[in-house]
Amino acid sequence: MSNVFYQEKFQDRHNGPRARETQEMLAYLGVGTVDELIEQTVPSQIRLKQPMGVPVALSEKAYLAKVKQIADKNKVFKSYIGQGYNDVVVPGVIQRNVLENPGWYTQYTPYQAEISQGRLQALLNFQTVVSDLTGLEIANASLLDEATAAAEAMFMLYNARKNKSANVFLVTANIFPQTLDVLQTRAVPFGVEVRVADIRVDNLSDDVFAAFIQYPSADGTVNDYAAFTAAAQERDITTCVAADLMSLALLTPPGEWGADVVVGNTQRFGVPMGFGGPHAAYFATKASYKRNIPGRIIGVTSDASGNYALRMALQTREQHIRRDKASSNICTAQALLAIMASFYAVYHGPQGIKNIALRINDLAKLVDKAVQALGYKQLNESYFDTLRFEVGEQLSGLKSEALNNEVNFYYSDGVVGISIDEATSIEDVELIVRIFAKIKGKSIADIDFEDMVDHLGDSIPEELKRQTAYLTHPLFNDYHSESDMLRYIKSLEAKDLSLCHSMIPLGSCTMKLNATSEMVPLTWSEFGGLHPFAPADQTSGYMYLINELNEWLSKITGFAKMSFQPNSGAQGEYAGLMVIRAYHQSRGQGHRNICLIPASAHGTNPASASMAGMKVVVVKCDDAGNIDVEDLRAKAQQHAEHLNSFMVTYPSTHGVFEESIVEICEIIHANGGQVYMDGANMNAQVGLTSPGFIGADVCHLNLHKTFCIPHGGGGPGMGPIGVAAHLVPFLPSHEVVETSGPEGISAVSAAPFGSASILTISYAYIAMMGGEGLTDATKLAILNANYIKARLEQHYPVLYAGAKGRCGHEMILDCRSFKKVGIEVADIAKRLMDYGFHAPTVSFPVAGTLMVEPTESESKAELDRFCDALVAIRAEIAAVELGEVDQTNNLLKNAPHTADMVTADEWDKPYSRHTAIYPLAYVKANKFWPSVGRVNDSQGDRTLICSCPPIEAYAEA
Structure with a gap:
């Protein structure tokens, strides 16, 4: 037959396994077809009976032609609108080598510090920029946007208030409307009164716990607030300032006139407007709040050899430990955008x-x-x-x-x-x-x-007028030619492992391919150059794309409509719960405040429920890791009068398609509650089942997981929510741009459509995969996971499986038995670096385990390479178990091994240098070198250094 009608399919580029590899994996599993495997994995009662209804796939060429036509519908006028969003000049060296570079945008969150030193340094630089310009001692590594950063500040100050009876947050009348909108949303569940008034001393009444100032004001005026903040301090009232970071190069920084917290946006530092995002917000505060500051903090420590090293400080202090008692549900950042802003300052x-x-x-x-x-x-x-x-x-x-x-x-x-x-x-x-x-x-x-x-x-x-110096550290004064800047960017990139190097097998995080064609339109001016409050007749391209994406995602999820306003997964959780809250209130049942959550849930679930004003009741899991249905039934009936909702992840956090999920939804509905589904594991649902079909009422989607938006070293993300028809009227509204009806909850994020510019990526993925391709991707994700399970379960116990012994798209390897010979799961994670791999998810959802998710984008060859590494590590553990090597001085305990270690004149290890760095033959051909040895976590937490210290001073200390 002639090839004249041949059309290359994008899904053949996105999916890793070739047809031959697929058959080899199926044979290894003892099944004849992929569909036979799916029948053994996904319960029949939740399987879709017909296709999703997503259009036929476009080729890459056809997609790029279509999206260019969509982009041309946008009118990029010169914007002087302001209101927190400004046009910028993105330095080409940063656009090409960071924003458009998969070596930067495919990195994962820097939980494994030894192979993340490049982005950690860039984020430390970001914190230094913010601290220097605001005049405050400590800053975090970015938040989602200015409005939500202001809300985080409100609650940090509320929780830390000295007068526990005070509940008024005094807010300037001269505030950006989107910030006021979000503040009011966040305040309602806790009974905080957002009082809008002039910033005058006579408005500092006894019921005020903190005041909020816009600097410069929303109308552009610049005022002196020193006397006001002094008067507030005398009354034990704290002050939060939202400041334009660029203006602080000329204006006296708020930290110098008494502010306790300064928040804002770093968009002016070389990040396009992008119709509202993504942009990196900042949060700076006094050192006395260092244990209260929300979000991630990068801190200085040392490695096993005493060398300068960086890590995420206090990195587990919030949701996973405190859960519903956490002061924030924030579990992400805008790392890629913060990195861009930091490089802008360096350049x-x-x-x-x-x-x-x-x-x-x-x-x-x-x-x-x-x-x-x-x-x-x-x-x-x-x-x-x-x-x-x-x-x-x-x-x-x-x-x-x-x-x-x-x-x-x-x-x-x-x-x-x-x-x-x-x-x-x-x-x-x-x-x-x-x-x-x-x-x-x-x-x-x-x-x-x-x-x-x-x-x-x-x-x-x-x-x-500002009198104090800023950005005095040498790194802000050494890289001003493009040659120097390019080499600095590349020197940091070289320290980090990304999807450019190997698979990143993180359970619950879906580190799949971020295809180049998906990324191309992101930096077009027609998408990057629009202000989020531009007139509607100038944004028809965006609205066409958003509406079509809304339609596609609604069909994929089985829901009536989506809201794109939430700009992270945790933000989606919060938004969904607030929508449920509004629904109950509309029916005269505002007293419903009990949220049932399984014991296995991600820590943001209880934190989000708490933020939405709910009381969390934990539901047990059985020995197989499934939700204990009888415990759920008993607690749903016990709290029926006040039952608000049930939060469930599906497939479960343990990577299993629980057979009882339909019954679970029916129990909640029978007792007056709503079902909130966490969409973290949607990668195992698309095309096979859907939250709406299963019986959920609302679900957030991590577009940065299932739908291909890159992780960017820890952000950006998008967490849109889909809802059933009865919840549509309550989707988030916005003060400036109409996004919902009169019953919609107030805004949850600053921009009307969240981080709108990166919606182009998910739009591209769905358009080029089509309904058939999306379904095939899900099937291959499940195949890849079950292949890894089959290869590794004879070496590591696999904790949970479905009724027929299959896992979903991820599985949990039990490493707890190794503790008896002193081997911790962290030792396995560090040793994997020597084999050229990022570790799977460590100790979640079960302590002492590894949760592995390969995604559909990895070939059998890559899966085998990863399995070979874990099998070899198991043999290294066996040597410890047999007493052949010392429990404290062995390959795992000393990992990772750096070039400095193995090229030193002396080698005192009881194994060869070759074994340390080339444990398998394939490693030698493509060695990735960790840039530091094992970092000292406790030292970094004891001595919290969160801005760029002079290297000499640090060495002396």
């Missing part, structure tokens, strides 16, 4: 950042002078980048003229707001002035720009 350095800030301020002053010369009144006496011109009845005409010139201003009550940014040019200024001139019937020919430039004057009061 420009302190003087370069100051020059950019001065240029923004000077251009704003030039616009101010020129437009006032036309007869308009400018309302802001002091400002950094934002002006407000009084135009009265001329607003409509001015808006029309601006749109005719493809310019967006911010409009409110006869006032035009203009926020100048890094991308603004002198030609842009002339166009702005020309627009204002035309409305007055004047010409800009009468304006002497050169004279104005020579006499700009000041827009920042002397007492608010």
Whole structure:
């Protein structure tokens, strides 16, 4: 037959196993077909009876042509809207070598520090930038967005308040509307009153526990708050400031005038607007709050040889230990965007950042002078980048003229707001002035720009001008040529293991292929250059993509509609529970506040339930790891009057398709509750079953897992929620852009559609896989997992399996018996580095175990390489068990082995250097070297150093 109609399928590139490999794995498992394996794995009662209804797959070429047509529907006007989002100039060396580089965007969260030193250093740099510019001692490694960072600050200060009867969070009236929206959402379940008022000393009443200031204010004004914060401190009232980080190059940092917390967004540091995200928020605070600060912190420690090393400090202090008592459900960051922002600061350095800030301020002053010369009144006496011109009845005409010139201003009550940014040019200024001139019937020919430039004057009061230095560490002063910057970026990249090197077999985290074609449109200006509050007729491309993705994901999940506002999995959990809460309240059942959660659940589940104002009741699991149905039934009936919801992960956290899942949903519904399904394991459902078909009412999807958005070293992510028809009216709304009806809960994230620009990735994945390809991917994910299980279960006990002995898309290897000879699961994780692999998930959901998930993207050859490594490690453990080697001085206890260790003049180990670094033949051909030896975790927690220390000073210490 002729090949004239041959069309290459994207799924053949996405899926790892070739047809021959698939047959070999099936034979090893003793089954004839993939469908036979699926019948043994997925309970028949939850299997879909017909296809999902997702369109036929497009080729990569056809997809890129289609998405270009979609992108062209967006109109990229010059934006002066501001309100927390500004256009930027992304340095090409950072765009090409970080944002577009799989060596950076496919890394996993740096839980295995020894093979993560590059991104850890970049994130430490980020923390240093934030601490230096805000004037506070400690910063975390990023949060999701400015609004949710403000909410995290509110609760940290609420929990730490001295006056336990105080419940008012005093918020400036001059706040970004999206931030106020999120603050009000978070406050409701805890009975915190968000009181909007002027920031004046006489508003510091006894019921106030903290005050919130926008700096500069939402309207652009810059005010002196030193007296206010001093008065607040005298009353034991804390202060949180949301600050524009770029402005702090010129303005006195809030830490110097008494702020306890400073939050904000680092988007201005070289990250595109992207219709709202992803962007890295920041959170800085006083050292006294170092044990309370939410999110991840990168800290300095040393390795086994005493060398400088980095790690995630206090990395298990929250959800997995404290669960429903956790002060935050945050379990992710915006690592990739924080890394970009940190490199932006390194590339420009302190003087370069100051020059950019001065240029923004000077251009704003030039616009101010020129437009006032036309007869308009400018309302802001002091400002950094934002002006407000009084135009009265001329607003409509001015808006029309601006749109005719493809310019967006911010409009409110006869006032035009203009926020100048890094991308603004002198030609842009002339166009702005020309627009204002035309409305007055004047010409800009009468304006002497050169004279104005020579006499700009000041827009920042002397007492608010920054006097202190920042970014003084040598690394911010050494890499300003592109050659130097490129080599610095590459030097850090080389220290990190990513999907470029090998499979990352993390259970519950689905580290699958992030295909190049999926990533290409991400950096197109038509997607990256849009402000999230741009007029609707300029965003039709985005809305087309979002609506079609909504339709596809609704069909895949079996739900009526999705909301894309939640920008992480934990945020999706919270949003879903708040939707359920609103539903119960609408029916006069607001008293329902009991959330049942299995003992095996991820730690964010109980934390999210607590944040949504619920009381957590734990449901037992049986010896097989399944939910104890009778315990669930008893507790559902016991709490029937107050039952709000049940949170369940499916397949279970143990990697098993529980046979009783339909019955579980029916029990909850019979007792008046709603079923919340955690979508972490959706990779095992797509095309075979669905949350809606099973009986769930709401489910969040980790688009950064099942739907191919890269992990980026620990973020970005997206956690949209799908809901059944009865919950649709309660999906999240937004103060600025309509996203829901009048019954919708208030916003859960800053941007209306979360991190909208990365939705292009999931859209691409579904479009190019099609319904058939998505289903085949799920089947192969289950095949790959069962193949690994079959290969390893004779060496490591596999804890849980389904009724017919099969696992889902992941399995748990039990390593607890090795403790009797002193071998911990962490030792296996470190030794795997010597074999060139990242460890599986360590000690979750069961302590002392490894949870393995291979995904569908890995070939049989790669699976075998990984299995060979674990089999060889098991033999190394056996040598310890047999007493052939010492329990404290062996290959596992000394792992990982670095180049420095094996090239040292002396070698005192009871095994050869060759065995240490080349344990199997394949390792020698493609060796990945950990850049540091085993890090000292306890030292890093005891002495919390969270910004760049001078290397000499650290060595001396």
